[in-house]
Amino acid sequence: MHEATMSFKARAEEALANPTLKIAIDRTTGTAERKRAVAMTQFPQFDAARERGKRIKDHVIANLDHYLLEFERNAIASGAKVHWARTAEEASQIVVALCKQAGAKRVTRVKSMLGEEIGLPHALDEAGIERVETDLAEHIVQLGGDRPSHIVWPSMHRTREQVSEMFKRLHRAPHQEETIEAMVDSARRELRDKFLTADVAISGANFLLADTGATCTVTNEGNAELTTTPPRVHIVTAGIEKLVPSMGHAIAMLRLLVRSATGADVTQYTTFHCGPKQPGDRDGPEEFHIVLVDNGRTRMLREGMKEMLRCIRCGACMNHCVVFRQLGGHVYGGTYPGPMGAVLTPVFDGLEKSRDLPHACTMNGKCQEVCPVAIPLPTLLRGWRDRSWREGLEPATVRFGLGIHTFVASRPRLYRLGTAIAIRVMRLFSRGGLVKGMPGLGAWTAYREFPAPAKRTFMEMYKDQEKGQ
Amino acid sequence: MTTTLKQIGAFSSPPRVGLFVTCLVDAMRPSVGFAALKLLRDAGCRVEVPEAQTCCGQPAFNSGDTADAAVLARHFIETFEGYDYVVAPSGSCVGMTRAHYAEALADDPAWAERARRLGERTYELMSFLVDVMHFAPADVKLDTSFTYHDSCSGLRELGVHDQPRALLDKVSGLTLKPLEGNDVCCGFGGTFCVKYPAISNAVVGEKADAIERSGAKLLLGGDLGCLMNMAGKLKRKGSSVRSFHAAEVLAGMAGGPAIGEEH
Numbered sequence: 001m002h003e004a005t006m007s008f009k010a011r012a013e014e015a016l017a018n019p020t021l022k023i024a025i026d027r028t029t030g031t032a033e034r035k036r037a038v039a040m041t042q043f044p045q046f047d048a049a050r051e052r053g054k055r056i057k058d059h060v061i062a063n064l065d066h067y068l069l070e071f072e073r074n075a076i077a078s079g080a081k082v083h084w085a086r087t088a089e090e091a092s093q094i095v096v097a098l099c100k101q102a103g104a105k106r107v108t109r110v111k112s113m114l115g116e117e118i119g120l121p122h123a124l125d126e127a128g129i130e131r132v133e134t135d136l137a138e139h140i141v142q143l144g145g146d147r148p149s150h151i152v153w154p155s156m157h158r159t160r161e162q163v164s165e166m167f168k169r170l171h172r173a174p175h176q177e178e179t180i181e182a183m184v185d186s187a188r189r190e191l192r193d194k195f196l197t198a199d200v201a202i203s204g205a206n207f208l209l210a211d212t213g214a215t216c217t218v219t220n221e222g223n224a225e226l227t228t229t230p231p232r233v234h235i236v237t238a239g240i241e242k243l244v245p246s247m248g249h250a251i252a253m254l255r256l257l258v259r260s261a262t263g264a265d266v267t268q269y270t271t272f273h274c275g276p277k278q279p280g281d282r283d284g285p286e287e288f289h290i291v292l293v294d295n296g297r298t299r300m301l302r303e304g305m306k307e308m309l310r311c312i313r314c315g316a317c318m319n320h321c322v323v324f325r326q327l328g329g330h331v332y333g334g335t336y337p338g339p340m341g342a343v344l345t346p347v348f349d350g351l352e353k354s355r356d357l358p359h360a361c362t363m364n365g366k367c368q369e370v371c372p373v374a375i376p377l378p379t380l381l382r383g384w385r386d387r388s389w390r391e392g393l394e395p396a397t398v399r400f401g402l403g404i405h406t407f408v409a410s411r412p413r414l415y416r417l418g419t420a421i422a423i424r425v426m427r428l429f430s431r432g433g434l435v436k437g438m439p440g441l442g443a444w445t446a447y448r449e450f451p452a453p454a455k456r457t458f459m460e461m462y463k464d465q466e467k468g469q
Numbered sequence: 470m471t472t473t474l475k476q477i478g479a480f481s482s483p484p485r486v487g488l489f490v491t492c493l494v495d496a497m498r499p500s501v502g503f504a505a506l507k508l509l510r511d512a513g514c515r516v517e518v519p520e521a522q523t524c525c526g527q528p529a530f531n532s533g534d535t536a537d538a539a540v541l542a543r544h545f546i547e548t549f550e551g552y553d554y555v556v557a558p559s560g561s562c563v564g565m566t567r568a569h570y571a572e573a574l575a576d577d578p579a580w581a582e583r584a585r586r587l588g589e590r591t592y593e594l595m596s597f598l599v600d601v602m603h604f605a606p607a608d609v610k611l612d613t614s615f616t617y618h619d620s621c622s623g624l625r626e627l628g629v630h631d632q633p634r635a636l637l638d639k640v641s642g643l644t645l646k647p648l649e650g651n652d653v654c655c656g657f658g659g660t661f662c663v664k665y666p667a668i669s670n671a672v673v674g675e676k677a678d679a680i681e682r683s684g685a686k687l688l689l690g691g692d693l694g695c696l697m698n699m700a701g702k703l704k705r706k707g708s709s710v711r712s713f714h715a716a717e718v719l720a721g722m723a724g725g726p727a728i729g730e731e732h
Binding site for chain 2: 012013016359364365379382387388390402415419434447448452458463
């Protein structure tokens with residue numbers, strides 16, 4: 001069955017039953033976790049940097065109107081054309097229209113989660129424009145005909161062995177040796193001529209620099225540079241929360257981003273684009289477009305989720321999430337998985353369709369601990385639960401159960417009596433210190449034993465003891 | 470005044486402590502409550518267990534039912550605000566009162582303020598014994614090895630990490646075998662474990678494997694919910710690791726059946 005039509009729980013069970021997926025998840029997230037931990041030991045100023053990063057983002061978010069207009073003014077002055085998109089649909093329509101205007105038959109794309117968010121791969125395919133994904137992991141996703149499962153490592157859900165098999169089957173001149181170098185060479189042979197013959201390049205942006213109108217893209221493969229240089233037209237799509245006041249602020253954020261994402265000190269490639277090719281320039285696009293996308297971001301600002309707009313898409317929250325590490329990214333059903341995705345997906349898809357996401361969390365707080373901009377992810381997730389409750393989306397059984405619980409627990413005598421009865425009923429089902437086959441406990445006992453309660457409650461025994469004294 | 474007393478580490482008269490045994494300990498494992506009672510008394514506190522106590526409201530709060538959580542938060546505050554300190558053998562329930570009551574009562578500034586003031590005097594048992602009472606158990610002996618799981622709320626909301634280790638270090642004969650991923654969630658998550666049992670099971674399965682790899686004879690922790698989850702998984706796996714609340718060991722009350730053993 002297609003994942004979009006399956007329930008979250010059904011998707012989760014399918015993922016849990018896939019041992020190869022688990023190997024793939026553990027390799028990627030485990031490596032990321034270890035490398036980040038090492039990077040943190042070598043970055044003693046991390047807390048101060050994190051505080052500064054948080055302040056930069058909060059400042060920009062509080063003054064978004066000012067910085068957006070400043071950015072637009074400076075981008076136009078640099079020769080760029082700036083487009084505004086309220087929704088995902090508007091954004092992808094703008095990009096497709098620009099590609100058609102340019103007479104594009106082939107476009108090259110640099111990995112961008114915003115591009116995924118606005119449905120750009122699908123929109124380009126629908127428009128009959130050949131789309132070439134140039135990020136190695138996105139290339140794997142494209143070959144496999146599926147979706148990214150991680151915001152930093154989109155093909156995390158496939159093992160190296162599976163990728164090797166896929167390259168051998170689908171590449172024109174596949175690798176023979178089973179080394180990573182040979183596989184990368186195979187992808188390079190497959191992609192190189194496409195880089196050079198594309199009509200339009202589409203990239204995202206990690207930062208938008210308000211004071212110059214420049215955009216910044218970071219990669220570890222150099223594909224962004226190769227993608228955006230030869231074509232006649234370069235289109236950047238970016239969420240409006242990517243703004244920073246200046247280059248210095250972008251660098252401060254970059255220090256946090258890279259260490260949190262890969263554990264490296266700096267990305268292999270950090271590229272700034274500022275306007276189209278100028279007279280005298282040896283290369284660069286003749287047309288440079290920037291599409292600024294809202295798609296729910298101003299609504300998040302209005303609806304008490306402004307901290308989420310700090311997110312710099314490093315992936316640390318998912319790498320450290322016990323749920324993500326069991327399920328992988330596809331189970332979440334949206335563009336963004338893991339804790340940050342569980343906060344964002346209800347914004348894009350509606351809470352009714354995605355109410356499982358904020359609930360499928362143990363509230364252990366690790367995500368917030370590792371977040372480089374200190375987003376209170378558990379609080380935001382609970383905010384969705386609160387909203388789900390108020391909007392009547394929670395199941396009747398849960399509402400009924402908690403209603404009874406509160407009624408009883410706010411009446412101590414009734415509560416004492418209820419507890420005393422409950423443990424005696426439980427003991428009727430107890431054998432050898434464990435509760436067996438008791439109705440209502442199936443969700444627990446399907447997987448683990450339920451320890452039997454004591455013969456009497458603490459309060460019963462304590463009262464006797466006090467009387468005796 | 471409280472701060473001054475804490476600073477000098479002595480009290481002119483014994484502090485009056487309200488012990489919140491927690492709903493799980495009350496129903497499932499009273500020995501943890503009696504262990505807490507003994508430890509607090511040994512530490513020089515005057516302890517009372519108010520009979521009006523019920524549940525801290527965390528299940529409602531984490532289910533998004535903020536209104537019901539507020540009802541139980543008010544009940545908790547009324548029950549306990551007359552004490553010098555409130556102590557519970559659970560980081561999770563104390564985390565709820567300290568970190569989240571003000572949020573649950575946000576619509577009601579007067580109650581939110583009462584929550585904040587009570588929160589400042591509410592402690593997880595082991596951090597209270599160490600940080601406030603400067604207590605160390607004496608003459609407790611247990612010849613075995615243990616591994617320790619740091620429950621998430623206590624660790625991240627309250628900073629409980631060193632205190633249980635410092636206390637357990639004073640038990641003669643007891644040696645710590647470190648747990649790989651000691652700060653990784655066990656998959657309990659309150660209602661999470663029954664709302665998403667298959668996911669919870671996968672998480673606690675990995676935790677149980679790590680506990681077994683530690684080579685320790687005992688699993689100790691500071692939260693009964695997490696301990697029941699881990700002990701339940703260890704039992705299902707047929708593991709010989711026995712699980713206790715750390716308070717039971719510290720109070721010299723680990724001679725009886727472990728969690729999930731015949732009693």
